[in-house]
Structures are given as structure tokens and as C-alpha cells.
Amino acid sequence: MKTFEENWTAWLDGQLSGRELSEFEASLPDKAAAEAEKADTRKLGALLKSELGAPALTNEEFFSHQLRERIMRESSVPSVKREGKASTWWTIPRLLWTGTASLAVFVIFTVFVIRDKNPAEESQYLTQILNARVDPVVSPNATVSMFEVKQDRVTVLWTEGLQSLPADYAAK
């Protein structure tokens, strides 16, 4: 069941017909006033349609409009990229310098700091005598001893009792 307002709107738009139309017009208290209002509404509608309608574009204008939009779209993308590039701190020279500086710090730390931090390991940097022997037939009373002088970083193998030789043996 339609309300009065729905029937009124449909009547103004000329949508009612047949029995619905006759019943609605019979229910109107003042049919002449209603007819006048219907005529005014149609005039207003026609006026609005003619004045506020979107202007139709010609082919030329439509093409220009499309072109302008495309140019705007394309020119806006690289500018965003350019802004992105300019704003980063990590340029290639800076990356190179940072890498080099890091490497230098690593080398300094490795070569100088770590090596000097382990004095306990210094003994392995002194020459070590693993074993020594003299021919017991040639030098039966010979003895060998060894010592390291850490201050001078010299290792000495000391022999005693080797066969003495004449000065001629000092020849080059």
C-alpha cells in the first residue's frame, strides 16, 4: 500500500495510470490547485535540466583533456622519485667512505689492539728450540742448553764442550 507522498510524487512525474490514477485524483481535496502545482514542477524540472546539465565536450576538447591528464600523471611520478632520491643520506660516495672507514677501524682493531692485548701469547712469537743433540763420538763431553731472552726476543742454543778447532777454520 503506497503512502500519499509516494502517490503524489508518482502523479507529479506522470507515473500513475488506470485505476491508481483515478483513485488518487479522486482523493485530492483541490484538484485544480494540484494540477497547477504539477505544471509548476514540470516547468522547474525543464529549467533545471536546461541550465545545470553537464556541457557536452567536443572531440577536440575531449582529446586535449585526456592529453593534459596523461601529462600530469606522467610528470608527477618521476618528481616523486627525484624527491625520494634527493632525500636519502646514503649516496654512493658516502657509502664508499663509510665502508672504507669501517674497514680501517676493523684493521686497526685487529692488527694493533688484539695483538697487543695478549701478552700471554707472546711466548709463541719467540723462537722455540724443539730438540738438540751433538754427536757423542765427535764431542763426548758436549752439553746443550737453551734459553730465551724475552726482552731482546732472542733464543739461544748454548753448547759447551764441543771440540775446539784451530783458527784456520774461521776462513770464509
Added chain:
Amino acid sequence: MGRSLAFLIPFVSLIAGVVSGGQAAETVWSGLVIAENVAQPQAVPPELTRIEGSLKKFFGYNQFQVIGQSQKTLKTGQEDWLATSKFFGLHVDAQGESKAGYVLSLKLYKEKELLLETDAKLSKRSPLVIKGPQVGSGQLLLVLVIQ
């Protein structure tokens, strides 16, 4: 950018050189030295300058003369060589490289007679001195240094 690179490349090369420097081939100097006390001592040979003070302190002589020597550049750490004088010969047989230096097998000969035999781990920063036989009024010393 160009100027930065010109500065950067030698700098990086220098660092790379320092890093890889520990693995470069090294030269071992082996010398037969006669230590004596004389009135007018001659200058110490350049190979012994580094340990001149130690030699004088330990052995009590004022002159050190090289009567035989050899300089060997080690590449594999497995080389062997001979340092000779007229009567003495020092045979050195390198038997491998370690972090600290080279393992060497040393044999001192008087002509063809083996006088002394020793194995040592020669450090890159620490010379080895061996006291040999008395020769006349002096002393035969064997010195090994990584240069």
C-alpha cells in the same frame, strides 16, 4: 667524485696490503759468524745490527764477522738450503709454516762431519742464535733471522 676515488683507491689498497701482509713470502737469513775480541773491531754486518747488543751481551765478544751466509725466500715453507764457509756447512730444512713461524731442522757440519743437530720453530719476530765450537780465539755462531 673523481677526486674522492683517486684518494680512496690507494687507501683501500694500503689496507688490503696490511691485511694480506702476514701471508707474504718471507726471507730467512742464515749466517755462520765468527765472534772475536779484537783491538779494533769492524762494524757489525747489517744482518746482525738488530741483535748486535744481544750478541755482545751473551757472548762477550766485540767483533762479529760473517764467514758464510744464505738468504732464502720461503714460498711453501718446505724449502731447504745450505749456508757454507770454507770448512763449515749449515744445512737448513724447512718443514712447514705455522702461525708463529717456520719449523726448521738444522744440521751443522764441519766438512763432512756432523757436529750438531737441532729442530727449532723459528719465529718471524725472534732470531735464533746457536753457539758453535771454539775456533782459534773466537767462537763460531750460527744465526737465523726472518727478514
